[in-house]
Ligand SMILES: *[C@@H]1O[C@H](CO)[C@@H](O)[C@H](O)[C@H]1NC(C)=O
């Protein structure tokens with residue numbers, strides 16, 4: 001009986017698969033919630049824990065190098081020992097970088113166990129709890145119960161779907177949090193911790209080549225190459241915890257995916273979050289989610305001096 005009660009919302013979710021109904025929320029509510037998520041992001045880096053070296057401005061036209069040194073000159077190693085960071089680091093070798101190759105790269109048992117641990121932990125963090133309560137209060141069908149929410153977060157971020165050759169070669173998580181290779185370029189890769197890890201592993205042959213836009217130590221639009229392939233510009237939030245990125249991006253995806261951007265702020269700096277869904281076999285997946293810097297305001301300067 002108990003197990004039926006636990007299973008029921010999952011079954012409902014499966015049957016109801018898989019269009020997510022339209023969700024009406026105002027820009028002001030999104031902005032307020034983004035600020036709240038930032039407030040409760042207790043696992044984010046303190047300003048003294050990360051030292052950036054942006055070097056020179058660059059353009060997206062070619063692969064010229066405006067940055068001989070790394071972007072991250074220092075990251076406090078105690079950050080990497082925080083549980084959500086560690087669990088994220090554990091996931092990093094699970095993926096085939098090249099699209100068209102079926103995931104996972106490791107055994108399905110290993111993948112399932114690591115994703116399960118990551119979800120268990122992250123769903124219990126403050127940003128994800130706040131997000132759950134927010135959706136629940138608004139009557140969103142993904143948040144009718146913690147079990148249903150877990151199912152949907154797993155489905156949106158971790159279920160495999162296809163970007164190439166009809167093979168299940170990708171996921172929202174792989175695109176946003178890991179990065180992949182498609183048509184001879186790098187696609188996705190929108191997380192600072194991933195960027196830092198790649199930059200510090202010689203085998204990955206990763207080279208930061210300058211910024212096109214920067215916002216102090218909180219956000220950058222960056223050019224880089226990764227093992228021979230170019231990313232003309234990819235943007236990342238900096239120093240945020242994995243659970244914060246997941247909460248903010250999930251909120252924006254469920255509220256403003258498609259043509260509209262989700263307009264939020266990080267420490268007074270306006271950011272626009274763009275996201276796209278991919279529908280396959282009548283299921284909704286995260287195609288991409290990434291931040292773009294809004295106008296550089298006095299408030300942004302004042303809070304990030
Ligand atoms: C949901 O939004 C889409 C895209 O804006 C629209 O085409 C559709 O009619 C909406 N559905 C409902 C039930 O309002």
Ligand SMILES: *[C@@H]1O[C@H](CO)[C@@H](O)[C@H](O)[C@H]1NC(C)=O
Nearest residue numbers: 093197200201202203204205
């Ligand atoms: C560096 O990257 C390679 C290739 O992905 C990987 O096999 C290796 O485990 C990484 N090294 C460390 C220390 O993470």
